[in-house]
Amino acid sequence: MSEAVFFHAGCPVCVSAEQHFIQALDPARYAVEVVDLGKQKNRIAQAERYGVVSVPALVIDGQPFHINFGAALADLK
Amino acid sequence: MSEAVFFHAGCPVCVSAEQHFIQALDPARYAVEVVDLGKQKNRIAQAERYGVVSVPALVIDGQPFHINFGAALADLK
Numbered sequence A, B: 001m002s003e004a005v006f007f008h009a010g011c012p013v014c015v016s017a018e019q020h021f022i023q024a025l026d027p028a029r030y031a032v033e034v035v036d037l038g039k040q041k042n043r044i045a046q047a048e049r050y051g052v053v054s055v056p057a058l059v060i061d062g063q064p065f066h067i068n069f070g071a072a073l074a075d076l077k
Helices: A012-020 A043-052 B012-018 B041-050
Strands: A001-007 A031-036 A055-060 A061-074 B004-007 B030-036 B053-058 B062-071
Touching: A001 A012, A001 A043, A012 A055, A012 A061, A012 B062, A043 B012, A061 B012, A061 B053, B004 B041, B012 B062, B041 B053, B041 B062
Parallel strands: A001 A031, B004 B030
Antiparallel strands: A001 A055, A055 A061, A061 B062, B004 B053, B053 B062
């Protein structure tokens, strides 16, 4: 089981990505943690260490993938 | 089984997205077609109809999701 983290901020672009995209991942192989950076600001540093610069973003195997564009991390601080 | 189309153009960002990201989709639910728009220019019009403006992009259930940024579709024509 690999870990994946979906960082979002509750924005419409984020919700769309979560509903259509994250649910498509293989549940037999990926345990997806969903983190709302708007509410969990203490996780922003972790997101930045992964290389995340905007949300929504999905980190798979430590690699960040930015999906469309909802909000810059800098705007959430 | 739902259909998903991964549009790319052979760029390094595209290859990374394919290797780390597309392989994570649930194969029991999604049949992913991979289309290289650099080689299959006749599919660019289809990508545009889905709302794709850059690659790599994944279309799930008719909805486009742009992943990071490799190349603009306009540059592939």
